[in-house]
Amino acid sequence: MSLAVPVAISFASPLAFLALLLVPAILLLRSAAQRRARRHAVRFPGVPVLAGVIGHEPAWRRHLPLAVLLAAVAALVVALARPERTVAVPDERASLMLVLDASRSMEAEDVEPNRLEAARRAALAFLDKIPERVRVGVVGFSDRPYTVVRPSPDRTPTEGTIRSLEPVGGTATGDALQVALDALPRRPAVGSRPPTAIVLLSDGQATDGVDPLVVARRAGAARIPVFTIALGTPDGVVPGGPFGGSLPVPPDPETMREIAAISGAEAYEVDDAERLKEIYERLGAQLSTKSEQREITVMPAFAGLVLLLGAAALGVRRQGRLP
Structure with a gap:
């Protein structure tokens, strides 16, 4: 006999979702850093020729490490909110x-x-x-x-x-x-x-x-x-x-x-x-x-750690540094 009940997800610490404000904050900081880098960049006349030889990299690939990093932040924030699932127990x-x-x-x-x-x-x-x-x-x-x-x-x-x-x-x-x-x-x-x-x-x-x-x-x-x-x-x-x-x-x-x-x-x-x-x-x-409410924090926490490691690996591989 199935003891299933309708799945209901709740959070023991919902205020932790305020930490999601880190996502737009990280994007704003990165955008500001890129504008500053462009203002102080030193231009070399041979760069366009070199870029043509190397080829153009797709935009999504350039942004992939940051996207994975932001997904890791979101998953860890969900874990901090302590998600709970309703289950049926005898x-x-x-x-x-x-x-x-x-x-x-x-x-x-x-x-x-x-x-x-x-x-x-x-x-x-x-x-x-x-x-x-x-x-x-x-x-x-x-x-x-x-x-x-x-x-x-x-x-x-x-x-x-x-x-x-x-x-x-x-x-x-x-x-x-x-x-x-x-x-x-x-x-x-x-x-x-x-x-x-x-x-x-x-x-x-x-x-x-x-x-x-x-x-x-x-x-x-x-x-x-x-x-x-x-x-x-x-x-x-x-x-x-x-x-x-x-x-x-x-x-x-x-x-x-x-x-x-x-x-x-x-x-x-x-x-x-x-x-x-x-x-x-x-x-x-x-x-x-x-x-009965059962905490399922381990799943988003594990996902956040995996994504964090993935973002680090992508950043090091592409740019020789963390994203």
Whole structure:
């Protein structure tokens, strides 16, 4: 899983860029020196003939040593400004709870091979890719939360629970969210709360237990976001309808969006197994990492030194002196 974040470059000492005024200062001094040299030059009548024999040197070649020297000054000034880059690093304090619907409607095969198996594979891939020290737990539920693993760096119990889920019964989304909320770390007496979040995957409307929107408000008050994934298509069906027919089991994206919005998170709608894996991967990167500033002074400093040596070599080679 990529832990990349949008690249952002900042500078710890931006006032150092004032040193770039050295560039026009050097140009002015060189121009003044050249004018002075022309005023005091001694002319010899044979110089034009000698110049014709030697040939004319391109202007860019004459100015190349100075240009390289100015580039070296600019690079060293950038190094003095102490550039920093924003990178994503694992947040070892993070605790996540996966809340997985294992109600009977998850037998629907509108998402291949079926909803529950697609959810199982995506959740296991999620566990395999997030940083090892991030604590992850799981709640499996149908008409009640019937299996709970508290957040832990040990993935074995969580993986075992996910593999053991079987579709049966109704959908007690609110009860499952409350159990997940209770399993996450409480606010410490001193210091900030460790990063925590809940990822809820469900395909249907809640049929049992407490109203999930009530629990979503509790999560929002505790600053624990509940990211929701509504899985399935409107055409999903399972056996058990009237007269031996099929029973429609469309997802309920409206309620899932409300849960996410109330708790301060994002909602997703998925009707494809590959898309489900992509969303889990995105959430894994978002919830298990944090942005950190890393100084990258060494790169412009090295470039400045290389350019400085290059300018010196060009000056000595062309004129027998430094530029």
